[in-house]
Amino acid sequence: MTTPEPSPGRTESRRGPLRPWIAITAVVFTLATVLALAWPAGGLREAKPDIPHRRLGETTTGHRFAINPHKVSYATKDPAPAYGDAKDGRFLTIEFEVENVSDQTATVNDLAFRLYLAVSPGSTVIDRFKDKTAGFVIRDGRYDREQLQPGLPERVMIVYTVPAGRPDPTSLTLSFEDQEYTSGFQSELSEWYPGDMLAIYDLEVGR
Amino acid sequence: MRRAIVGLLTGALLLAGIVGVRRATPGVDEVYAPIARPGEVGEQVNTTAFQIRVDRVQVGRTVRISDGYGLVGPPKTTAGVWVVVSATVAATTGALQVQGARLRTADGAEYLASSISGTLDKTDLQPGIPAYGPILFEIPPGRLAGAVLSVTTHAVKALDHLGPAADIDLGLSGVYAKRLVDHAPQSLTVGKVREL
Numbered sequence: 001m002t003t004p005e006p007s008p009g010r011t012e013s014r015r016g017p018l019r020p021w022i023a024i025t026a027v028v029f030t031l032a033t034v035l036a037l038a039w040p041a042g043g044l045r046e047a048k049p050d051i052p053h054r055r056l057g058e059t060t061t062g063h064r065f066a067i068n069p070h071k072v073s074y075a076t077k078d079p080a081p082a083y084g085d086a087k088d089g090r091f092l093t094i095e096f097e098v099e100n101v102s103d104q105t106a107t108v109n110d111l112a113f114r115l116y117l118a119v120s121p122g123s124t125v126i127d128r129f130k131d132k133t134a135g136f137v138i139r140d141g142r143y144d145r146e147q148l149q150p151g152l153p154e155r156v157m158i159v160y161t162v163p164a165g166r167p168d169p170t171s172l173t174l175s176f177e178d179q180e181y182t183s184g185f186q187s188e189l190s191e192w193y194p195g196d197m198l199a200i201y202d203l204e205v206g207r
Numbered sequence: 208m209r210r211a212i213v214g215l216l217t218g219a220l221l222l223a224g225i226v227g228v229r230r231a232t233p234g235v236d237e238v239y240a241p242i243a244r245p246g247e248v249g250e251q252v253n254t255t256a257f258q259i260r261v262d263r264v265q266v267g268r269t270v271r272i273s274d275g276y277g278l279v280g281p282p283k284t285t286a287g288v289w290v291v292v293s294a295t296v297a298a299t300t301g302a303l304q305v306q307g308a309r310l311r312t313a314d315g316a317e318y319l320a321s322s323i324s325g326t327l328d329k330t331d332l333q334p335g336i337p338a339y340g341p342i343l344f345e346i347p348p349g350r351l352a353g354a355v356l357s358v359t360t361h362a363v364k365a366l367d368h369l370g371p372a373a374d375i376d377l378g379l380s381g382v383y384a385k386r387l388v389d390h391a392p393q394s395l396t397v398g399k400v401r402e403l
Contacts, residue, residue: 105309105319140284145323150316151347152286188235189365 051175051197060199062178064102064192065111065148071095072172073206080134080143080159087133090162092119092126092169092205095138098156100148102181108135108146112158114177114194119162119169119205126160134159174201241359241372248378254371256299257332259358261375262339263293266351266387267395270343272325275399282394283323290344291397292356292377294327297337304331307359307367308342311374312350319362320344330400340400352384 054060059068073079073093078086080093100106112135117126136143138155148154162169178195246252251260267289269282283289296305308320308328320328320342327340346354356375359367379387 103314103316105317140281145321147319147322147345149287149318149345151350152345154286183235189239189368190236191365 048196052199054199054201056201056203058199058201059097060176061101062176062198063181063195064100064106064179065114066099066101067111067176068097069094069174069201069203070097071206072203074162074169078133078159080136080157087161089164090168091133092117092160092162092172094158094160094172094174094203096156096158097153098148099153100150103150104181105150106148108137108148108156108158110179110192111135111148111156114179115158116175116177117160118173119166120171120173121167121169124163124166124169126162131160131163132158133161169205172201172203172205174203175199176201239368241367241370243357243372243374245374245376247376250375252373252375253299254373256301256303256360256371257296257305257358257373258299258337259294259296259305259373259375261292261294261356261377263291264377264379264387265291265293265395266391267291267393268391269394271394271396272323273396273398275401279396285345287345287347288351288388288391289395290346290351290354291395292342292344293340293397294342295337295339295403296327296332296358298332298334300334302331302333303360304329305358305360306362307357307364307372309357309359310344310346311355311357312346313353314350316350317357318344318346325399327400337403338400339403341397343397348388351388352379352381354379354384 056072057068057070059066071094075091075093077091078089079091081087098111112128112132115128117128118124119126134143135146135158136156137145137147138157139145143157148156175197176199178198179192180195181190181192183190184193244252244254248261248264251258269284270289270291271282272280274280290310305328310318312318320326321344323343326342327338328342330338330340332338354377356377358373358375359370361367361370
């Protein structure tokens with residue numbers, strides 16, 4: 001009994017050039033692997049540009065607010081006493097021109113939540129919740145309004161206390177974060193969520 | 208060949224159908240929006256929680272609040288114009304406030320009523336006891352045309368999902384809105400809320 005010899009044609013096809021489906025599968029697999037590795041690192045999107053540094057009087061526009069800080073000052077007397085009762089302490093006051101560029105009413109508090117502050121010397125971080133003592137629209141010489149209506153620019157003042165034991169501030173680094181009205185992780189209903197950092201203001205603190 | 212063409216066409220039709228249904232499906236925000244009853248100026252609108260009738264719409268450059276004893280407060284300015292909506296509201300089943308009073312403009316922007324105290328939207332309403340008074344709004348003058356009054360019971364939208372609402376057409380046609388703005392008085396004095 002003899003073993004039949006393989007036909008010359010079959011041997012040629014096995015050892016010959018790659019079949020098309022093998023080549024396509026290999027290309028698809030390679031692409032999928034590259035994408036799977038690239039996605040956790042930010043996908044194939046364009047890298048975010050560096051956060052721009054701005055100065056007093058320059059405007060930054062996000063999805064909710066356009067802000068233009070025009071005065072930063074330090075005081076040892078409460079510049080905005082609530083109901084006439086002045087607080088003790090040292091105060092940092094920032095005045096802005098603000099326009100609500102969204103389509104919903106906002107408040108000065110909504111803006112204050114998206115501002116991050118650090119004062120020098122000492123690089124002291126001012127807590128945007130704990131150290132904020134007042135925030136309001138300056139109108140009619142009174143401090144009793146805090147709404148920011150869409151398309152209506154306002155002068156806004158936000159007051160913070162300077163933490164005790166720190167030197168008197170001479171400069172302020174103010175970072176402004178965007179907000180976007182979108183659905184989030186907690187709910188499919190749209191809400192305002194923090195967005196990208198839009199600008200860093202390098203500001204001198206006046207007296 | 209013919210079978211392949213029929214198959215391709217069927218596939219394309221099914222795909223178009225899927226895209227159409229997907230686009231026609233309301234988003235989550237629309238699905239959970241307050242259940243609004245429509246109305247217009249002078250008409251009583253009944254919701255499950257309150258009844259409301261808009262009696263008058265005025266526009267002014269500044270407003271002054273009268274305290275009911277003849278004393279008038281200082282003028283309050285605005286970067287836009289004041290829209291004063293005078294309305295009568297009554298709760299139907301339980302005490303409430305109509306804090307979610309908004310002017311919805313033609314471009315989709317929503318202006319929550321001013322935070323100035325003593326207005327109708329900040330008044331406690333008891334069932335069956337109607338109250339009459341002003342609701343104040345600040346808006347850019349160019350956005351007045353086509354504005355609709357939307358009223359719910361909460362200022363925070365997330366608390367109004369599927370809640371009662373009234374959408375009232377204020378009859379602000381382009382011509383009428385322009386006339387209101389052009390002839391807006393420098394100062395408009397509005398009275399306090401009173402129970403009827």
